[in-house]
Amino acid sequence: MSEHSIRLRPVVEEDLTMFRRFATEPGLVGLDWTGFKDPQEPARRYATDSYLGAESGRLMVEVGEQVAAGFVSWALRDFGGPTKHWEIGIVLLPEWRGHGIGWRAQAMLCDYLFTHTPLQRIQAGTHPENIAEQRSLVKAGFQLEGVVRACEFRDGRWCDGYLYSRLRSDPSPL
Numbered sequence: 001m002s003e004h005s006i007r008l009r010p011v012v013e014e015d016l017t018m019f020r021r022f023a024t025e026p027g028l029v030g031l032d033w034t035g036f037k038d039p040q041e042p043a044r045r046y047a048t049d050s051y052l053g054a055e056s057g058r059l060m061v062e063v064g065e066q067v068a069a070g071f072v073s074w075a076l077r078d079f080g081g082p083t084k085h086w087e088i089g090i091v092l093l094p095e096w097r098g099h100g101i102g103w104r105a106q107a108m109l110c111d112y113l114f115t116h117t118p119l120q121r122i123q124a125g126t127h128p129e130n131i132a133e134q135r136s137l138v139k140a141g142f143q144l145e146g147v148v149r150a151c152e153f154r155d156g157r158w159c160d161g162y163l164y165s166r167l168r169s170d171p172s173p174l
């Protein structure tokens with residue numbers, strides 16, 4: 001259990017500095033590093049909808065005395081038909097990892113999405129070597145669905161992914 005109090009809050013302009021760091025500092029984002037990204041993109045997106053769009057968004061993970069530790073994200077996905085589900089993601093700054101924040105932030109995001117949208121399914125993918133995120137997802141109420149073979153090109157090679165889901169009917173661990 002983390003000793004830190006944790007909140008999710010909307011993105012404010014000062015948070016764009018963190019987003020620019022994740023876009024331009026190799027490896028800061030973790031295994032999801034896939035090369036440099038446009039550092040101006042966060043400002044454009046923030047100017048569009050403050051990262052609270054109907055089909056995707058971000059909330060900051062705030063700990064203790066209003067310190068931004070990272071952010072959670074969500075986006076609408078489908079399997080080809082009209083039915084949609086959410087896919088979520090998370091990244092914490094390195095100094096905030098391993099303190100019990102990641103699983104709780106993802107559980108809070110699921111509760112938020114199930115409360116404010118009618119969708120039935122939330123999914124999350126991670127990497128076979130990302131033990132912290134695998135454990136985090138299970139603690140946040142997710143179940144492993146299986147291995148998605150050769151689903152992403154990363155670090156010079158094709159890699160498998162692990163797919164997890166939490167359904168509206170699954171209990172919240174919070």
Ligand SMILES: CC(C)(COP(=O)(O)OP(=O)(O)OC[C@H]1O[C@@H](n2cnc3c(N)ncnc32)[C@H](O)[C@@H]1OP(=O)(O)O)[C@@H](O)C(=O)NCCC(=O)NCCS
Pocket residue numbers: 029030031032070090091092093096097098099100101102103104125126127130131132133135136139
């Ligand atoms: C992945 C991430 C969100 C996990 O959040 P976290 O706050 O570090 O993890 P927590 O402290 O909530 O720990 C959750 C579980 O993972 C375990 N864990 C944490 N860090 C670990 C590590 N480095 N190795 C193995 N297990 C780890 C914890 O022990 C806990 O499991 P347990 O209670 O069964 O012991 C965070 O480490 C992070 O932001 N990493 C970089 C970005 C990333 O990988 N995002 C996900 C991309 S798919």
